[in-house]
Amino acid sequence: MTNLGRLYPLLDDVQLPDTIPYSQVSTWELRFLYLLGRHHLTGRDRIVELGSGGGGSTYALALGLKESPVFDERTGKLHAYDFFRVGKGTFASEKFFTAGTKPEDGNSFLDDFRRHLEPFLPFLEIHAGDLWQTSDPHDTSPVEFLHIDIAKTARVFRCVTERFLTRLRPGSVVLHQDFAGPRLPWLHHSTGALLPYIEIAGPPIRSTLAFEVVRPIPEEVLRTIAQDAYTVDEKLDLISAVQDRLDRDHTGGIPFTSVLEFAKAYVAHYAGDHKRAWALAKPLTGDAYLSRTRADHFTQLRTAYEQDRERHGGGSKLGKLVKKAVGR
Incomplete structure (x- = not known):
């Protein structure tokens, strides 16, 4: 069993509160986030969520951290990044508003997010806006945990690669929430490129693939990923390598072999x-x-x-x- 794999048997026993905000993430994924915060993360390095949405995933992770015996709320921080508004290019739902629909006087749900996450505000740092503007290109501090639910375009994924993947170290944990999305093949072929340096936790938790970095990732690998410098054939081969490691998600509902084959079609389409x-x-x-x-x-x-x-x-x-x- 992998280091993260020990959390899988605990999934069935997690009971999240009814107060958890609306989320587009499944209950299984929310439970896994809670377990990571409660039983795995320390807060000694950066804990980062890219794509916090209405706060459901943030809440689950923060609740786990709050109940952790090792996370120190005085020094540890959970960094939440999002546009925190609806509109073109944000991929956000109006359900992120407390009322369930966008008010007439604005398109930001940041205040709603803050209200939902009020119990955790002392250790929650919110970064609202375009990731290219809200992330620091000079920040090289190690990242202990990276939840990626924001890489809906190749442009954003380049930012994720340049400013966050470069800060991973052995022991860092990464969650790709959109791994069941064939239209986002950069998630799949980049994972293929990282296979020599990571350990996949186990079957995907619904749409989320979890892995832990076990060896230092060479700068050249990260640079090639960020610059999208692989050829089409190389990308297809990298996805095939991931297919060799995955079958269905842990509930048996999502056939990842087929999903990844479909992602190959989008590699060719985008080319x-x-x-x-x-x-x-x-x-x-x-x-x-x-x-x-x-x-x-x-x-x-x-x-x-x-x-x-x-x-x-x-x-x-x-x-x-x-x-x-x-x-x-």
Whole structure:
């Protein structure tokens, strides 16, 4: 059993309070965050949450820290980063507001967040705004724990890599909350690049992959990840390496082998190779989980392929002749 794996048997016994704020994170993931705070983290180095949203995950982690026998609230800090507002590019839900909908006079739910997290404010440091602006490029202090629920775009993930992954040390714990998201393949191929230096805790906890750094990560590896300098084929190979380590999540509901195969399609899609993307995605249309939960993903990749094919005169020879005859 891995160092973090010892927490898995405790998941069923965690009872979180009804006062926990709304969260888009599953109950299982909230329980795991609580267990990390209660039984694993010390607070001697930075504890960082990237993408705190309405505060559900922050609350679970902070409650665990508050009940920890080793975390010192006077010196330890939980750093919460988010836009703390709804709107374009924030990927936030109006459910993060206490009322469940955005008020007419503003789009920030920061005050709601503070009210929800009031018991933990003495050791909670809030960083509101764009991560590129709210994180310090000169901060090299070690990070003990990094919860990543903010890397919805490659631009943001570069910031995460440059300013937070570089501060990981042996013993640091990382949670990738969006690991079941095929549209975020940078999470998957970067994990593949880190495999020689990390130990995966066990099956993903629903959408979250947890791992611990066990060897120093070379600067060159982190620089290549941040600069997105891997070729498409290299990225596919890195994802394949992760596939070799994962099957289903710990509840048996999410088939990560298929999810990661779908992520490969998005690697090709983002590289502009729509034919290859659809060739990778099409065989997955028969996967029950993906067809039920990612129908819009299939539509996106198929549409991009068809549009690209149309632009480049794809189709049968007869079709091309007909188009030529009618002047198209």
